[in-house]
Amino acid sequence: MSTPKAFIFDLDGTLVDALPDIQANANRALESLGYELRLSLKDTQPHVGGGAHKLASNVLGLPMEHEETMALYHAFADIYEQHPADFSKPFPGVMDVLNTLRERAVPMCCVTAKPAKARVQVLNALGITPYLTLALSPEDGFPKKPAPDMLFECCRVMGVDPSETVMVGDTLFDVEAGLNAGCHSVAFAEHGYQDVPAAYADRLVVLHHFTDLLRLLDE
Ligand SMILES: O=C(O)COP(=O)(O)O
Numbered sequence: 491m492s493t494p495k496a497f498i499f500d501l502d503g504t505l506v507d508a509l510p511d512i513q514a515n516a517n518r519a520l521e522s523l524g525y526e527l528r529l530s531l532k533d534t535q536p537h538v539g540g541g542a543h544k545l546a547s548n549v550l551g552l553p554m555e556h557e558e559t560m561a562l563y564h565a566f567a568d569i570y571e572q573h574p575a576d577f578s579k580p581f582p583g584v585m586d587v588l589n590t591l592r593e594r595a596v597p598m599c600c601v602t603a604k605p606a607k608a609r610v611q612v613l614n615a616l617g618i619t620p621y622l623t624l625a626l627s628p629e630d631g632f633p634k635k636p637a638p639d640m641l642f643e644c645c646r647v648m649g650v651d652p653s654e655t656v657m658v659g660d661t662l663f664d665v666e667a668g669l670n671a672g673c674h675s676v677a678f679a680e681h682g683y684q685d686v687p688a689a690y691a692d693r694l695v696v697l698h699h700f701t702d703l704l705r706l707l708d709e
Pocket residue numbers: 500501502503537538539540541542601602603604605661
């Protein structure tokens with residue numbers, strides 16, 4: 491396999507362990523709207539990766555367009571801006587990978603379902619922004635993953651072809667986005683929030699530790 495020229499990372503569950511902030515902010519939003527329901531970390535985990543709107547719909551068990559879903563989604567997004575990274579931190583090995591790629595002048599981007607303002611705040615708070623050529627959320631005018639559009643835009647801005655670019659994620663949304671874009675390879679972070687999707691297992695580079703990603707540079 492040829493050496494990849496660029497990397498695109500998912501955010502939550504891949505670069506950053508955001509689960510405790512997502513849980514806390516979902517519970518603040520539920521409380522602010524008068525719900526008695528509260529989520530444990532375990533309740534919250536399956537709802538990460540599809541974005542805040544989907545999380546609100548899943549948590550309430552209501553359709554996406556339902557008034558209560560919309561209210562919870564907006565409350566969650568607003569509260570997240572006040573508490574973007576109280577607990578969030580990069581997963582082990584992430585900063586090593588980002589530093590090595592930067593030293594080797596390999597461009598990197600981030601594509602996430604996270605609301606745009608929260609994304610900017612989290613990436614700034616954790617010192618990741620300077621490593622990235624571009625970071626995108628659907629609010630920037632793109633369809634959500636698994637649509638490949640955000641990946642195409644990143645490749646365009648980095649000046650590389652998707653076939654030269656590795657997509658790195660932790661959910662089915664990320665895997666299918668990478669495959670739909672025709673990426674060089676799709677890497678799956680085992681430290682994230684979903685199990686390796688069995689249907690795609692033989693097409694993935696599974697990262698038992700995040701620094702395993704660097705092996706792709708040496709192949
Ligand atoms: O569901 C979210 O908000 C997180 O989305 P991400 O995994 O694409 O970063």
